[in-house]
Structure formats: structure tokens, C-alpha cells
Amino acid sequence: MEKKIEAINIMQKFSLFEKQWTPHIIGELNGQYVKLCKLKDDFVWHSHENEDELFMVFKGTLLMDFRDGRTVEVKEGEILIVPKGVEHRPHTNGELVFNLLFEPKETLHTGNVESEKTVKQLDWI
Numbered sequence: 001m002e003k004k005i006e007a008i009n010i011m012q013k014f015s016l017f018e019k020q021w022t023p024h025i026i027g028e029l030n031g032q033y034v035k036l037c038k039l040k041d042d043f044v045w046h047s048h049e050n051e052d053e054l055f056m057v058f059k060g061t062l063l064m065d066f067r068d069g070r071t072v073e074v075k076e077g078e079i080l081i082v083p084k085g086v087e088h089r090p091h092t093n094g095e096l097v098f099n100l101l102f103e104p105k106e107t108l109h110t111g112n113v114e115s116e117k118t119v120k121q122l123d124w125i
Contacts, residue, residue, distance in 0.1 A: 008026055008027060010026070010036065010058060010100065011058070011098075013026050013036055013125055014036055014038070014058070014059075014098050016125045017036075017038070017125060018038070019038070020037075020038045020039060020040050020096075021037065021038075021039060021040075021043060022037065022038075022122075023035035023036065023037045023101060023122055024036050024037070024122065024123055024124070024125045025122050025123065025124045025125070026124070026125060028105070031104060031105055032102060032103060032104055032105065033101075033102075033103065033104075033105050033107075033122075034100065034101075034102055035100070035101040035102075035103070035122070036098070036099070036100055036101075036125075037099050037100075037101060038096055038097070038098060038099070039060075039062060039090060039091075039092055039096070039097040039099050040092050040094070040095070040096045040097065041091060041092060041094065042089070042091040043089055043090045043091055044089065045065075045067075045087055045088070045089045046087065046088070046089070047084075047085055047086055047087040047088065048082075048084055048085070048103075048107055049084060049085060050084055050104075051084050051103055051104045051106075051107045052081055052082065052083050052084050052103075053081070053082045053084075053101065053103050053107070054079060054080075054081050054101065054102040054103065055074060055079060055080045055081075055082070055090070055099055055100075055101060056078075056079045056099065056100040056101075056102070057074050057075060057076050057077070057078055057079075057097060057098070057099055057100075058076065058077075058098040058099070058100060059076060059096070059097060059098035060076065060092060060095045060096060060097035060098060061073055061074065061075050061076070061092070061093065061095070061097065062074040062080070062090060062091075062092060062097050062099060063090070063091050063092060063093065064080055064082070064088055064089070064090055064091075065088065065089040065090075065091065066086065066087070066088055067087050
């Protein structure tokens with residue numbers, strides 16, 4: 001079956017869901033998923049043993065904490081790549097952040113940590 005080739009309106013896709021910290025898949029290429037996620041407040045400390053993780057902010061400001069005490073601010077239109085094996089904790093300053101993730105299909109969004117925020121089955125939108 002041939003896949004339909006068409007433009008994807010990212011902001012329209014963000015309008016299709018409200019749940020926070022739950023990635024939704026909007027595309028796939030080369031064994032990778034393109035995912036959208038709405039983020040607010042704190043997430044869990046975690047790392048990804050085998051995968052780098054790309055965060056691209058479409059709305060708001062994402063804050064990424066690292067174990068060395070640094071916090072990196074990722075503003076609208078910016079990306080941050082967290083190398084595999086680096087422990088990190090995304091959070092926001094209370095605002096709702098629209099984020100795009102680009103990562104291998106097998107990547108769990110909580111990495112090596114099982115928590116109440118872990119989502120094992122992702123939905124396509």
C-alpha cells in the first residue's frame with residue numbers, strides 16, 4: 001500500500017489532543033517516529049541508553065535539567081539534542097509547551113524509568 005504524501009500542519013495536530021506528557025505520533029521515517037507532546041510542570045529524571053533525543057519547541061519555553069546542575073532553556077523555534085545515556089529532566093515554568101520529538105520507534109519517553117507518566121502505547125493522530 002502506497003503512503004499518501006501530504007503536508008502535515010503541526011499546529012493543527014497539536015489542537016487534536018489535550019493530555020500532557022503523552023506523545024502522539026504524526027509521522028515515521030527511517031525507523032524513527034515524529035511525535036508531538038504537550039508539556040507542563042515537571043517530568044521524571046530519565047535517560048535513554050541507546051538513543052539520542054531531539055526536542056523542538058513550537059510554543060512556550062522548555063527547561064531541561066541535567067545532573068551536573070545545569071538547566072538549558074529551549075525557546076520557541078529552537079531545538080535541543082540530548083545525547084544517549086545523559087540523564088535529563090524536562091519541565092516548564094508552569095506554562096504549556098508544545099514540543100516535537102524525533103526519535104527511534106522503540107524509544108520510551110521515560111527512557112529507563114518506569115513511572116506513572118510512562119505511556120507504552122502511543123497513538124497516531
